[in-house]
Every structure is written in C-alpha cells, then in structure tokens.
Amino acid sequence: MNIIERADGFDLLLCGRLLLRHRREAPCAFVGRGAPSFRMQRGHFHIEDYLCARLPLAEARVRQEGAEARITLAPAPGCAPLLELTASGEGSRASLRCVAREPELNRLWLRIAAQDGERVWGGGEQMSYFDLRGRRFPLWTSEPGVGRDKSTEITFQADRAGGGGGDYHTTNYPQPTYISSRRYALHVETTAFTAFDFRHAGFHEIEAWAIPERIELWAAERFTELVGALSEHFGRQPPLPEWIRGGAIIGLKDGERSFERLERYAAAGAAISGLWCEDWVGVRQTSFGTRLFWDWKWNPARYPRLDERIAALRERGIRFLGYVNPYLCTDGTLYPLAAAAGHLVRRTDRDEPYLVDFGEFTCGMVDFTRPEAREWFEEAVIGRNLIDFGLSGWMADFGEYLPVDVRLASGVEGELAHNAWPVLWARVNSEAVARRGKTGETVFFMRAGFSGVQRHCPLLWAGDQSVDFSRHDGLQTVICAALSSGLLGNSYHHSDIGGYTSLFGNVRSAELLQRWAEMAAFTAVMRSHEGNRPRENLQIDEDPAVLAHFARMTRIHRHLAPYLRALAAEAAATGLPLQRPLFLHFEDDPAAYESQTTYLLGPDLLVAPIIAAGERDMRAYLPRGADWRHVWSGDTFSGGGHAEVAAPLGQPPVFHRLDSRYGALFAGLAEY
Numbered sequence: 266m267n268i269i270e271r272a273d274g275f276d277l278l279l280c281g282r283l284l285l286r287h288r289r290e291a292p293c294a295f296v297g298r299g300a301p302s303f304r305m306q307r308g309h310f311h312i313e314d315y316l317c318a319r320l321p322l323a324e325a326r327v328r329q330e331g332a333e334a335r336i337t338l339a340p341a342p343g344c345a346p347l348l349e350l351t352a353s354g355e356g357s358r359a360s361l362r363c364v365a366r367e368p369e370l371n372r373l374w375l376r377i378a379a380q381d382g383e384r385v386w387g388g389g390e391q392m393s394y395f396d397l398r399g400r401r402f403p404l405w406t407s408e409p410g411v412g413r414d415k416s417t418e419i420t421f422q423a424d425r426a427g428g429g430g431g432d433y434h435t436t437n438y439p440q441p442t443y444i445s446s447r448r449y450a451l452h453v454e455t456t457a458f459t460a461f462d463f464r465h466a467g468f469h470e471i472e473a474w475a476i477p478e479r480i481e482l483w484a485a486e487r488f489t490e491l492v493g494a495l496s497e498h499f500g501r502q503p504p505l506p507e508w509i510r511g512g513a514i515i516g517l518k519d520g521e522r523s524f525e526r527l528e529r530y531a532a533a534g535a536a537i538s539g540l541w542c543e544d545w546v547g548v549r550q551t552s553f554g555t556r557l558f559w560d561w562k563w564n565p566a567r568y569p570r571l572d573e574r575i576a577a578l579r580e581r582g583i584r585f586l587g588y589v590n591p592y593l594c595t596d597g598t599l600y601p602l603a604a605a606a607g608h609l610v611r612r613t614d615r616d617e618p619y620l621v622d623f624g625e626f627t628c629g630m631v632d633f634t635r636p637e638a639r640e641w642f643e644e645a646v647i648g649r650n651l652i653d654f655g656l657s658g659w660m661a662d663f664g665e666y667l668p669v670d671v672r673l674a675s676g677v678e679g680e681l682a683h684n685a686w687p688v689l690w691a692r693v694n695s696e697a698v699a700r701r702g703k704t705g706e707t708v709f710f711m712r713a714g715f716s717g718v719q720r721h722c723p724l725l726w727a728g729d730q731s732v733d734f735s736r737h738d739g740l741q742t743v744i745c746a747a748l749s750s751g752l753l754g755n756s757y758h759h760s761d762i763g764g765y766t767s768l769f770g771n772v773r774s775a776e777l778l779q780r781w782a783e784m785a786a787f788t789a790v791m792r793s794h795e796g797n798r799p800r801e802n803l804q805i806d807e808d809p810a811v812l813a814h815f816a817r818m819t820r821i822h823r824h825l826a827p828y829l830r831a832l833a834a835e836a837a838a839t840g841l842p843l844q845r846p847l848f849l850h851f852e853d854d855p856a857a858y859e860s861q862t863t864y865l866l867g868p869d870l871l872v873a874p875i876i877a878a879g880e881r882d883m884r885a886y887l888p889r890g891a892d893w894r895h896v897w898s899g900d901t902f903s904g905g906g907h908a909e910v911a912a913p914l915g916q917p918p919v920f921h922r923l924d925s926r927y928g929a930l931f932a933g934l935a936e937y
Contacts, residue, residue: 266354266482268334270327275336277352279359280484282449283378286468289323293468294338296320296347296365297372301458301474301680303669307624308408309428312458314474319372322348348373354482358494361480373476376468383447384858385463386846389440389714390725390750392742393433395846395861397443401462404439406665406684406713409728411766413737422769433737437665437728438714439684441471442495442753446858450491452498454479456685456715475681488849489841496754496840500720503695504705505757505789505833508584508657510826512536513791513819516761518544518555518799520567524574527583529806535816536823540578541792543588543660545571551625553768553797559628560597561589562650575655584657586708589647591663591690592628595620599646600629608638611672619671630667633689634675634682639696647697657707660726664690664713687713691721710759710790719754724790732764732773732796734878739764740781741876744844745861747788751842756833758844760785761794762815763805773802776878776914779814783917784874786818787866789829789843814915821937828927832867843867851888854905860886869925873918883918884909893920896934 269276274292277285287293297319304311322338326346329335333353337346347370351362363373385397393413394400410431412420424430441453443461453459457475471480481498485491515530515537517523523542530537547564549556558564563571575585593600593609603609609618610630618629632638651659664687669679694709701707710724727743734740743760750758762785763778773796782805785791793815796802805815832843841849845865847857863873863885871893873885887893889905897916901923902908912918921931 266352266359268327268336268352274325275327279354279449279482280357282447282484284449284482285376286378287325292321292323292325292338293376294322294348294350295374296322296370296476297374298369299372299474303680305666305668306428307622308666309410309431310405310407311428312403312405316372319374320347348476357484359482361482363477363479365476371475373471373473375471375480377451377471379465379468380447381466383445385443385445385469386749386752387440387443387450388461388749389442389753390436390438390727390746390755391434392436392727392746393737395745395748396858397461398463400433401460401464402434404441404459404461404684406437406439406687406715407435408665409435409437411731411738411768412735414735417735417737419731419735419769419771431738437712438687438718438725438750440714440716440753441473442716444488444491444495444752448485448488448491450483450495452481452495452716453477454481454716456681456683458680458684488852489839492752492754492842492849493840495752496719496756499717499754501754501837501840502719502756503721503723504837505723506657506706506708507830508582509538509708509790510823510829511538511582512823513793513815514539514541514586516541516543516792516794518542518548518795520544521569526806529812530816533812533816534820536819537583539584539586539658541586541658541660542568545587549626553624555797555799556624556626557588558597559590559592559594559623559626560599561593561646562599563654572655579655585655586658586660587651587656588660588662589651590661591631591633591642591693592621592623592666593631594626594628596626603631603638603641604629606637606641608632608635608641610667613670613672619668621666621668630671632674633693634673634677638674639693643693643697643700647694648700652697652701652703652707659709661690661694661709661711661722664711684715687711688715688717688721691718695721714750714755724757724759725750725755726792727758727760729765729797730761731771732767732777732802733771734777734876738766740777740784740874741862744784744864744874744876747842747844748846748861748864751844752846754840756836756840756842757789758842759788759790759792761796762792763794763796763802765794765796767796767798767802774878775803775808775811778803778805778811779914780875780917782815782818783915784872786822787825787870787872787917787919791819791822817915817937821934824930824933824937828867828870828930835867847871847886847888851890854888854890856886857888869922869927870931871920875912875917881911881913882909883912885918885920887920892923894923894931895920896931899935
C-alpha cells in the first residue's frame with residue numbers, strides 16, 4: 266500500500282492500483298445522517314431513507330504513524346474532522362479502519378477510483394447480472410420476488426398480489442464484496458444496509474447506513490489468487506459428503522407415496538444418491554400452494570414407519586433428507602416449548618414473542634443471539650429430531666425474514682442483525698452437525714447468506730426460481746448465481762431442477778425440465794424439486810420421456826464423480842468454485858469476459874447450457890489458449906473462436922480441453 270500526498274489531497278494505491286483519489290474539488294468520502302424506514306411483507310422489504318445530511322469531506326490530512334497512515338477528513342479547512350481512516354497493510358493486503366468523530370453520523374459514502382472498460386463481479390449471489398458495472402445494487406437479504414423484472418406481466422401480477430414481484434437486484438444472499446477486472450477485491454465490513462453503485466465512469470460509490478468497521482482490500486496478479494484470498498478470509502466451505510456424488514437427490518413431497526414413486530426413478534435407471542422429502546414434517550394447504558407444517562419433527566401420519574424406511578434406503582446406498590427452518594409455527598408443538606423457555610425473538614413494544622405472517626399462518630423466531638436458545642435448537646431440534654432420527658441432510662430454508670423492529674437477547678438492533686441472520690442460521694446448522702461428529706457426512710443446503718456464510722454452509726442453492734426460461738427468474742439465473750457467489754468463496758452451488766415458483770398460470774414444460782436437468786448434471790449436485798404447486802405442474806416421473814432423459818443425466822453426473830471429487834479437493838485447498846467464469850482460467854482472452862451463461866466446470870470442462878425454449882443448436886465461444894473437443898460428436902475445435910454444434914435434447918453443449926488428464930473420463934460421456 267502506498268499513499269501519495271498531493272497539494273490538495275492524496276492518492277491511495279495498492280500494488281500500483283489507484284483505489285482512492287481525493288481532491289478538494291472531488292472528495293472521495295462523504296458522511297451524513299439518515300432516518301431509514303423498513304416495511305416487510307412476507308420477506309419482501311420496502312426500504313426508504315430520509316436523508317438528513319450528506320457532507321462532502323473536502324479537506325484531508327495524512328499522517329504517517331509507524332506502519333499505519335492516519336487520514337482525517339473534514340468538510341473544509343479549519344473545520345473539525347468528521348471521519349478518520351486508518352490505513353494499514355502488508356504486501357498485497359490492506360485495510361481501512363473507519364471511525365466517525367461525531368456519534369450521530371450514520372451514513373458513509375466512499376468513492377473508489379474506476380477506469381474505462383473496468384468490470385466488477387460479486388455482490389453476493391446475483392441472479393440477473395454477473396458483471397455489475399452500469400447498475401446500482403442495494404445489498405439486503407430478502408425474498409428475491411417472482412419474475413424480478415418490472416416490465417413483465419408475472420412481476421406485475423406478483424406486485425399487485427402483495428408486493429412480491431422483486432427486481433434485478435433482490436437476492437436471498439447479498440454480500441458487500443466485489444472483485445474488479447483491475448485485479449483487486451474490496452469488502453465492506455458491516456452488517457448494515459449497503460449499496461454498490463457502479464453507474465459512474467470515474468468511480469464506484471459505496472454507500473453504508475452505518476460507519477463500517479473496516480474496508481478490506483486485496484490485490485493479486487491472477488483472479489484465482491483473489492478468489493483464494495477471499496475464501497481464506499471468509500472461511501472455506503465444509504466438505505460435501507462422498508455419498509452425494511452417487512447420483513441425484515430426488516425431491517418428492519407426496520407422503521408415503523414418495524417411496525413408491527422413487528421406485529419409478531430406480532426402474533428407469535436413475536442414479537440416486539438421496540430421497541429428499543421436505544414434507545416429512547407434514548403439510549398445510551394455503552392459497553400459495555401446499556406448504557409445510559413448520560414443527561420440526563417427523564409426522565408419522567404422513568410418513569408411517571419412516572424410521573424403518575430410512576434404514577432400508579441406506580442399505581441400498583440411498584440417503585434420506587428432510588427440511589427445517591428457523592421459525593416455529595404457533596399451532597405446532599415446539600412453539601410453546603420455545604416460548605416458555607424464553608427462546609424467541611421479542612417485540613419492542615411489549616414483552617411477548619414477535620410473530621411473523623408467512624402467508625395464512627404465523628410463526629415465532631428462535632433468538633439465536635441467546636446462547637440457551639441456540640443450544641436448544643442445535644441439540645433438541647436438529648440433533649435429536651433430524652440427525653439422530655436418521656436424516657443425512659436437509660434444506661435449511663429461510664433466514665431472510667428477521668424484521669428490524671425486534672428485540673434480541675444480544676441487544677443488537679434489528680437493522681444491524683438482519684443481514685447477519687442467515688450467517689447465524691448457518692452456524693446453528695453447522696454446529697449441530699459438528700456436535701454429532703457428522704461434518705463431511707451430513708449435508709444441509711441454504712438459499713440465504715451474507716458475509717461469512719461460507720465458513721458454515723456446505724452447499725448453496727439458488728432459491729425459488731420461476732418454472733420457466735425467463736431472463737430474470739428462470740433457468741439461466743442459477744448460472745449467474747453460481748458464478749457470482751463462487752467468486753466470493755462459495756465453492757458448491759446447485760438449484761431446483763425445473764424451478765420452484767408456479768403462479769398466475771405459469772407452469773413447467775417437459776422441455777424446461779429436460780434442459781434444467783442437462784445443466785444440473787454439470788454442477789456440484791443434482792437435486793429435483795416438485796415446486797410449490799406440484800399437482801398443477803409436470804413432474805419428472807409423470808412423463809416417460811422426461812423420466813428417461815432425467816435418468817440418463819443422473820448417470821452422466823455420477824460418471825463425473827472422479828472429476829468432481831478432484832475439484833472438491835481443489836476447493837478445500839484453494840477455495841476455487843466448481844462452476845467458474847471463463848476468464849478465471851483465460852484472463853488474456855477479452856472474449857472470455859462476455860458471457861454469464863457459459864461456464865467452466867473446473868478448469869477442463871466448458872458448459873454452454875441451452876437456456877431458451879425451442880433451441881436445438883448452439884454457437885458457443887471456446888477461449889483461446891486451449892483446444893477443445895465436443896463430448897458428444899468428438900469434433901475438435903481450436904480455441905479463440907465459436908463452435909457451432911447441434912444440441913438436441915440430451916446433448917447439452919459441453920466441451921473438454923484436449924490436454925486434460927481426464928480426457929478418457931470425458932470421452933466416456935458419449936457412451937450414455
């Protein structure tokens with residue numbers, strides 16, 4: 266790190282990269298005061314800020330104090346400083362510690378120097394845009410919404426039905442971290458509402474609704490080094506179990522009939538690693554569709570003799586998975602126990618549990634900031650009711666719904682606790698698994714996240730996509746989600762095959778199921794889902810052609826197990842994700858930066874999924890610096906150009922490097 270003092274300001278550089286450029290007429294920092302308002306309805310947030318003041322800090326003074334540089338910033342010469350930045354660093358790593366001199370200041374804007382043609386990625390798990398340049402991204406964990414495109418009919422209908430339409434930036438998993446094509450990374454250490462504004466030509470503006478503790482900075486010569494540094498900082502993901510590579514996890518929620526239907530998959534030749542029945546706790550019917558009964562224990566009426574069936578499945582090499590979330594329905598058995606023990610989040614206006622409307626039923630929230638509540642949920646709920654009962658995994662759902670007007674045992678305000686809540690929820694699951702000595706053997710998957718979730722959650726999933734090919738809420742969004750979150754240290758990612766949300770007449774097609782399964786075969790984990798309205802949507806086992814296609818894709822996925830196992834070992838050592846943007850290994854090829862729907866699976870496989878209905882061929886770009894072979898035809902192509910290949914159902918555009926040591930394994934894909 267190097268700070269160069271100027272007559273009217275300073276420049277801060279990290280490994281030669283200009284990051285802060287401060288001049289009196291163009292300050293890099295602003296402070297202010299704001300009064301926010303948050304209105305939540307079923308996980309969707311309407312957020313406004315009444316801005317009381319925004320002051321440019323034009324006057325800067327730099328003082329070297331040993332290995333640190335202290336920068337004080339004031340509105341004008343002769344004025345008292347309002348912000349102090351203490352810069353420190355070693356090698357390619359630097360940190361800016363932030364301190365406001367006036368306690369009422371609760372807003373910070375910091376401008377980071379930008380260049381023409383610069384690209385930026387990250388922001389957590391982004392589903393609409395991989396390259397964030399040119400847009401503003403509020404970072405607040407929430408329901409992403411249905412449609413996520415204000416110009417579409419389905420988003421309009423969802424907004425009209427309760428404000429649930431979402432937008433391009435809404436996400437379950439935001440994170441105030443980005444990577445620049447200038448080969449540096451920046452992280453804002455705060456849980457407050459933040460926003461990244463990449464719309465300006467000369468700077469990126471960071472906005473935080475609290476004075477952040479620190480701004481963390483990294484520089485590197487290669488993108489792989491940056492990803493590794495971020496992964497090390499936030500914590501490497503726990504390992505996936507070996508059994509998960511044995512095929513697909515079949516998602517069925519049909520009560521006892523789920524076991525009968527599982528046999529259809531087996532008879533069709535599907536490679537099956539697990540049976541996932543989220544309805545193992547029972548169900549309730551709502552206008553949204555079939556919902557689960559949020560009381561986290563086996564429901565014997567819906568699943569008679571489940572303990573025996575779990576043991577029988579395990580003997581066949583098939584694991585059983587369930588479902589849990591951090592909320593307790595008021596008409597269940599666990600809620601009164603938690604309420605009596607003081608384990609629930611409280612209201613601020615009176616001393617009683619805070620109840621949240623989840624759509625025709627209400628729930629209390631377990632207060633994980635209270636050690637006794639965390640201990641109870643880890644041991645009595647997850648430990649005894651899930652792990653001891655025989656579950657090998659579960660969906661650890663939600664985490665986004667903590668309102669801001671709550672009272673927590675920790676005393677932390679709800680506005681600051683909200684973004685941190687998914688990480689605390691992940692920790693509860695992780696520690697419950699560790700208590701039983703099952704880390705690396707038991708898996709849970711989450712959709713919600715924030716900075717640090719990587720350390721606890723072994724597997725992300727992309728959330729509740731619409732059951733379609735739509736640009737902002739369909740199949741292609743899960744690729745963008747995997748790539749954006751993967752650069753920030755989340756190595757393992759997957760999605761609901763066929764999507765989840767079916768509303769306003771939007772239902773699955775056979776083609777969608779088939780194309781989604783093709784893409785999922787070339788990810789870390791394959792898992793199907795019946796969706797929120799299973800009776801109104803085509804299911805895989807209801808169409809013989811779809812079932813045969815799906816079974817073949819599960820066998821292809823199982824065939825890749827040796828390669829996926831090697832990638833998992835690499836992830837543990839380096840933090841690299843399994844799904845990677847092309848530029849991660851082809852930095853010198855400008856065209857490798859263009860696509861957000863073509864990706865590398867590890868360094869050796871290139872996948873260009875079909876993401877639109879009716880397409881039966883593909884023109885895929887193959888990066889220069891390698892020669893490539895189309896896995897189905899065996900045709901070879903030189904890198905640095907486009908390959909035009911047929912892509913009928915069952916043959917997604919996939920290529921492997923000719924020099925890969927897994928060439929024989931990849932050649933075997935054509936035999937399926």
